Amino acid sequence: MRAFRPPGGAPRGEDATSAPVVSNIAMTPAVLTVSSKNYSSWCLRGWLACKLAGLDFVEEMVSLEDPSARAELLLLSPSFLVPCLTHEGAKVWDTLAIGEYLAELKPEAGLLPADRAARAHCRAICGEMHSGFFNLRSALPMNLKARHPGYKVWAGAQADIDRIVALWTECLAMYGGPYLFGRELTLADAMYAPVVTRFLTYDVALNRECAAYCRAIMKWPAMIEWIEDAKAEPSELEELDMEF
Numbered sequence: 724m725r726a727f728r729p730p731g732g733a734p735r736g737e738d739a740t741s742a743p744v745v746s747n748i749a750m751t752p753a754v755l756t757v758s759s760k761n762y763s764s765w766c767l768r769g770w771l772a773c774k775l776a777g778l779d780f781v782e783e784m785v786s787l788e789d790p791s792a793r794a795e796l797l798l799l800s801p802s803f804l805v806p807c808l809t810h811e812g813a814k815v816w817d818t819l820a821i822g823e824y825l826a827e828l829k830p831e832a833g834l835l836p837a838d839r840a841a842r843a844h845c846r847a848i849c850g851e852m853h854s855g856f857f858n859l860r861s862a863l864p865m866n867l868k869a870r871h872p873g874y875k876v877w878a879g880a881q882a883d884i885d886r887i888v889a890l891w892t893e894c895l896a897m898y899g900g901p902y903l904f905g906r907e908l909t910l911a912d913a914m915y916a917p918v919v920t921r922f923l924t925y926d927v928a929l930n931r932e933c934a935a936y937c938r939a940i941m942k943w944p945a946m947i948e949w950i951e952d953a954k955a956e957p958s959e960l961e962e963l964d965m966e967f
């Protein structure tokens with residue numbers, strides 16, 4: 724298992740011998756365990772939610788192929804699945820649960836809309852993404868390095884695409900865009916961000932509003948950062964063609 728610590732992630736001028744011990748839990752930075760940045764759509768969602776929350780976190784990258792890493796992952800994530808967020812004694816291993824945890828932890832970050840009805844709407848479409856669109860997810864796996872111009876979408880996946888276009892179009896009309904719930908990014912945008920990349924990868928034709936939404940998401944600095952990292956990933960996984 725490799726651990727990536729961003730430069731400057733540790734408090735400046737502090738080291739293990741001189742720093743006063745306040746609380747072991749409070750001093751441990753939040754850790755988001757993720758796998759491939761090129762292929763893992765759930766990790767992208769969880770990571771974007773952490774960025775949106777303004778959480779101070781470090782990434783821990785695991786290789787799901789490596790048996791010893793998998794054994795270690797079981798200690799972190801009882802489901803074996805990533806992303807998994809470890810923060811001040813809490814261990815959260817499901818993307819939707821991570822989103823809810825962050826919304827509770829950082830209410831000021833606006834992961835969920837302030838208005839009650841909009842908040843319910845946001846939760847409903849996040850839930851729909853989390854539990855649905857199986858045909859889209861299996862037929863059009865996330866692969867940020869790939870481009871398939873003129874890709875022929877299978878009819879089963881087209882029904883999922885049509886439903887997503889309908890729900891995006893409704894949100895953009897109701898809340899005025901440029902994001903799903905208006906002027907500010909929410910958890911819904913993090914949940915649908917890997918759908919945006921799939922639509923670009925597989926050259927899916929969209930209406931004007933949804934195409935503009937995709938452009939807005941692709942300009943999100945956190946998305947740009949993740950995609951740059953994905954493109955820099957070793958190419959040995961490039962042939963992998965599955966949803967995970």
Ligand SMILES: N[C@@H](CCC(=O)N[C@@H](CS)C(=O)NCC(=O)O)C(=O)O
Nearest residue numbers: 763764765787804805817818819967
């Ligand atoms: N429902 C889970 C799905 C998470 C998931 O499927 N994660 C994939 C990576 S994107 C995974 O960990 N797969 C384990 C494996 O391939 O062994 C969530 O919302 O977080």
